Amino acid sequence: MHRSSYKTRRRFEIANQPRFLTFSCYKRLPLFGNDAIKDAFATRLEVSRVRLSFRLCAWVVMPAHVHLIIVPNLAEVSTPQILSAIKRPFAELVLRRWKQLRNYLKTLNRLYQSKAQANWMSPR
Numbered sequence: 001m002h003r004s005s006y007k008t009r010r011r012f013e014i015a016n017q018p019r020f021l022t023f024s025c026y027k028r029l030p031l032f033g034n035d036a037i038k039d040a041f042a043t044r045l046e047v048s049r050v051r052l053s054f055r056l057c058a059w060v061v062m063p064a065h066v067h068l069i070i071v072p073n074l075a076e077v078s079t080p081q082i083l084s085a086i087k088r089p090f091a092e093l094v095l096r097r098w099k100q101l102r103n104y105l106k107t108l109n110r111l112y113q114s115k116a117q118a119n120w121m122s123p124r
Helices: 035-052 079-121
Strands: 019-024 055-061 065-071
Touching (some): 019 079, 035 079
């Protein structure tokens, strides 16, 4: 099985040096085109920044990906831990909301179908 280079690339953590990080949405879906999702990400980023005490120098949110420039406090936390603290809870939040909306739409569809069937069967 072919392993891509990012899985085998070695990264070196250097104290007090900025790190450029980028990550994309699942299957490059343009999730950040939604203002509520962007706001939720900004909140999660701030919570992580305070909790893990890293400096956030710059960030930009594009429709399907994010760029960050951070200076991690390597004595306390590594860059992969920072990424995990930002991405995992945010992904869980978005997925939970997506499942709620999907269930809501299924319920609406069932109600519509039952009403349509009742209207079709009723005498005119």
